[in-house]
Amino acid sequence: MKTLGTLIATYRATLRPHLRWSDTKEYWLDCLAADLGDAPLSSVSAPQLVTYALTSPRSPLSKRYILHTLSGVLSAGVTLWGLQVPVDAAKQAIANLAMQGLLPKARARQTRIADPALDRIADHWAGSIPPEILTALVDTPLRSGELTRLRWRDVDLSARTAIIRDRKHPNGKHGNDQLIPLLGRTASIIGAQSRASEYVFPYKQDYVSQTFRRSAQRAKVRGVRLHDLRHEGISRLFDRGWTIPQVAAVSGHRSWANLKRYTHISPAQLHQLSEKE
Numbered sequence: 001m002k003t004l005g006t007l008i009a010t011y012r013a014t015l016r017p018h019l020r021w022s023d024t025k026e027y028w029l030d031c032l033a034a035d036l037g038d039a040p041l042s043s044v045s046a047p048q049l050v051t052y053a054l055t056s057p058r059s060p061l062s063k064r065y066i067l068h069t070l071s072g073v074l075s076a077g078v079t080l081w082g083l084q085v086p087v088d089a090a091k092q093a094i095a096n097l098a099m100q101g102l103l104p105k106a107r108a109r110q111t112r113i114a115d116p117a118l119d120r121i122a123d124h125w126a127g128s129i130p131p132e133i134l135t136a137l138v139d140t141p142l143r144s145g146e147l148t149r150l151r152w153r154d155v156d157l158s159a160r161t162a163i164i165r166d167r168k169h170p171n172g173k174h175g176n177d178q179l180i181p182l183l184g185r186t187a188s189i190i191g192a193q194s195r196a197s198e199y200v201f202p203y204k205q206d207y208v209s210q211t212f213r214r215s216a217q218r219a220k221v222r223g224v225r226l227h228d229l230r231h232e233g234i235s236r237l238f239d240r241g242w243t244i245p246q247v248a249a250v251s252g253h254r255s256w257a258n259l260k261r262y263t264h265i266s267p268a269q270l271h272q273l274s275e276k277e
Helices: 004-019 023-036 046-055 060-081 089-099 115-123 132-139 144-148 186-191 205-218 228-239 244-251 256-262 267-276
Strands: 161-164 178-181
Touching (some): 004 060, 023 060, 060 089, 115 132, 115 205, 132 144, 132 186, 132 228, 178 244, 228 244
């Protein structure tokens, strides 16, 4: 492999058939190939990537996603094919640019979805996916990609549990499997699905997201995304008094810093707790 474009093509051909990644990731790989595909692998370095980010007309957030995607590609090049490339070049470039305030992070969303809004979206559902998937994503707040990758072999309906494979993790998700409880109505919803496929919900993550967006528009529920169902589900667990370790055992989060935005603690709630003491 002589160029970054060749590495990207090999990365796609080798890994996509096994990982079922989303069209969104394909889009960022397309952007990466278009912007940096002609670069010789021998030239890839943090300074070069900083220069790219400073001169590219793309938005700061797009450049962050492109560099993050490149980090995964470089890591695969070293791990799978033994390439002599600077595996941390993209991470170092992101850190450099972020320190200068030139590469902002996306703002964490705080959107919650009440049951009436969910019911309206389900009533205007516009797709072949069973609308019950909305309930499942709230009752057991998985990432939508985790639910669409869930295989029947990893589901135990009698115990109401499932193994979520390759959960997102700061140190790499491959092999990071977690046994979780299927809460609320999730087990019965899963049990009602067809077993014609090895997957419980045999749909692409992006198709689920697009169907949700179209249905929300038809229902005139504005400003919501599919991922907001996970936010709502996690927030409801905290509302019920679950502890951080208990919530993390379902959500897969590794730190309080990542979970605190779901708590929605108000001064009034703290007054109520104080008065109970």
